[in-house]
Amino acid sequence: MRTKIATLVISALMLVAIVPAVSAGPFEEAQARYLYAKAELLELYSEWLSARADFLQVRARWRGDRTDQNLADLVQAGKEATLKGCDVVIKYCEMLRVQVEATRGLSDNEKAPLYDEIDGYISELQAKRVSVQNAGNAQELRTAAGELWRYWLQIRVRLKQITAQLIVAWADAVVQRLEAFVGRIEARIQQLKDNGIDTTSLEGWLDEFNSKIDSAKQRIADAENKVGQITDDITFIEIFGTAIREIREGVLYLRDALKRLRDIVSDMRSKGHTVTLSGSGTLIGHGDGRAYISGTGVVHVLAPIQGTMLVSPNANVTTVGEGTKTMLENGWVQYQGYGSGMVTGTDIVVDISGNGISILAAGTGTAVLTGTGWYRTYGENRYVYGTWTAAGATADLATGEVSAGVA
Amino acid sequence: MNKTIVALALIVCVAAATTAVIYIAKSRQPAQGGDELGSADSLLKELEDFLDFENQEFDYNFGEISGDWG
Numbered sequence: 001m002r003t004k005i006a007t008l009v010i011s012a013l014m015l016v017a018i019v020p021a022v023s024a025g026p027f028e029e030a031q032a033r034y035l036y037a038k039a040e041l042l043e044l045y046s047e048w049l050s051a052r053a054d055f056l057q058v059r060a061r062w063r064g065d066r067t068d069q070n071l072a073d074l075v076q077a078g079k080e081a082t083l084k085g086c087d088v089v090i091k092y093c094e095m096l097r098v099q100v101e102a103t104r105g106l107s108d109n110e111k112a113p114l115y116d117e118i119d120g121y122i123s124e125l126q127a128k129r130v131s132v133q134n135a136g137n138a139q140e141l142r143t144a145a146g147e148l149w150r151y152w153l154q155i156r157v158r159l160k161q162i163t164a165q166l167i168v169a170w171a172d173a174v175v176q177r178l179e180a181f182v183g184r185i186e187a188r189i190q191q192l193k194d195n196g197i198d199t200t201s202l203e204g205w206l207d208e209f210n211s212k213i214d215s216a217k218q219r220i221a222d223a224e225n226k227v228g229q230i231t232d233d234i235t236f237i238e239i240f241g242t243a244i245r246e247i248r249e250g251v252l253y254l255r256d257a258l259k260r261l262r263d264i265v266s267d268m269r270s271k272g273h274t275v276t277l278s279g280s281g282t283l284i285g286h287g288d289g290r291a292y293i294s295g296t297g298v299v300h301v302l303a304p305i306q307g308t309m310l311v312s313p314n315a316n317v318t319t320v321g322e323g324t325k326t327m328l329e330n331g332w333v334q335y336q337g338y339g340s341g342m343v344t345g346t347d348i349v350v351d352i353s354g355n356g357i358s359i360l361a362a363g364t365g366t367a368v369l370t371g372t373g374w375y376r377t378y379g380e381n382r383y384v385y386g387t388w389t390a391a392g393a394t395a396d397l398a399t400g401e402v403s404a405g406v407a
Numbered sequence: 408m409n410k411t412i413v414a415l416a417l418i419v420c421v422a423a424a425t426t427a428v429i430y431i432a433k434s435r436q437p438a439q440g441g442d443e444l445g446s447a448d449s450l451l452k453e454l455e456d457f458l459d460f461e462n463q464e465f466d467y468n469f470g471e472i473s474g475d476w477g
Binding site for chain 2: 031038045048049052055056059062063074078081082085086088089092099104138141142143145146148149152156163166167170171173174177178181237241244247248251254255258261262265277278280
């Protein structure tokens with residue numbers, strides 16, 4: 001009886017112990033699988049180098065003494081090395097596939113064709129592996145190895161291009177994560193300012209943050225331009241390397257930007273001002289029609305709108321360029337004709353109607369988009385890319401989820 | 408002997424479960440800044456690791472096996 005109870009207790013406790021692994025998000029789970037695949041790849045790569053060294057040794061022996069036995073040994077060593085090499089490149093493709101899963105910033109509909117493409121490469125490599133396996137003599141082996149080699153040369157440029165695409169998306173997702181946080185922080189700073197609290201130092205750090213994040217964005221955009229140039233077998237490694245350097249510089253700026261956010265949050269908290277960052281996300285939207293955003297954070301208007309922007313009375317608005325500002329009877333404010341602007345606040349509403357809408361909404365709340373255009377969301381664990389139509393799309397900034405229609 | 412094994416297993420499981428409960432409790436606390444910024448830091452670290460790995464030169468040259476052996 002006591003043993004049975006103990007068994008039950010152990011089972012229950014073990015169940016509780018594995019919950020953290022199960023409760024990890026899809027990106028964390030994919031990242032763990034990526035690390036595992038990377039370790040397997042490195043092991044296989046080591047085996048491939050060893051098998052190739054063996055092949056070169058046996059080939060030297062055969063060159064010195066061309067006996068049938070030495071030739072048979074050479075065919076065997078060549079086959080083993082080619083199979084190992086094939087296993088490495090297949091594993092590389094598998095690892096890249098998992099990395100696609102683990103990459104934040106790309107939507108499911110952007111990932112799906114990448115999965116299909118990489119799966120196609122894996123299938124073709126596996127078929128070529130069978131040809132190598134079935135090679136019965138030196139000529140057949142060299143032919144099969146040659147086909148494999150040419151196929152690898154053919155796909156490796158594209159694989160590097162995909163890798164660069166993932167890196168850019170990843171860096172961009174980090175930018176948007178920080179933008180989401182700073183949306184909430186800016187709203188909170190504005191709230192403190194409205195309550196008469198001196199926020200000079202916070203705003204100074206915020207300016208530094210914005211400067212760093214702008215520099216990071218520029219480097220990431222430069223790297224993105226390079227991705228399109230990874231097209232031929234001669235220059236792709238060099239261009240890929242340049243893109244990596246751009247991203248590395250971008251990462252340094254992102255680290256600096258993150259440090260400024262830490263300074264701000266730390267300072268606010270040390271003075272007893274709470275600031276909640278969880279439940280934040282961003283939305284980027286471009287198009288014509290209407291964008292109705294409600295929530296807490298910041299709405300950046302990135303380009304002149306051929307139309308109007310209505311803002312709730314509790315929002316703080318800064319504008320750039322010439323335009324008309326009209327106070328409405330209900331306390332709302334209408335803006336027309338400005339070049340760009342920024343709306344900040346807690347529980348605010350920004351209602352934009354017209355053509356040429358280009359916005360970045362950061363913080364928490366919802367965005368309802370109607371008309372024609374495209375959007376991209378960066379939620380805490382979900383990234384959606386899509387188009388908005390007359391039927392409308394409603395996005396939750398925090399989660400990144402988008403539902404059809406007007407909520 | 409059996410009782411010892413059960414007792415040891417219990418100790419291990421209690422330790423694992425305690426860790427798990429603490430982990431869950433922490434992850435369910437509303438983040439007030441530090442934790443969330445830490446997650447952005449982790450993303451950057453993972454990105455840097457990925458860049459380091461992908462910037463390495465790997466030699467997959469099957470050409471010498473398919474080429475002339477003589």
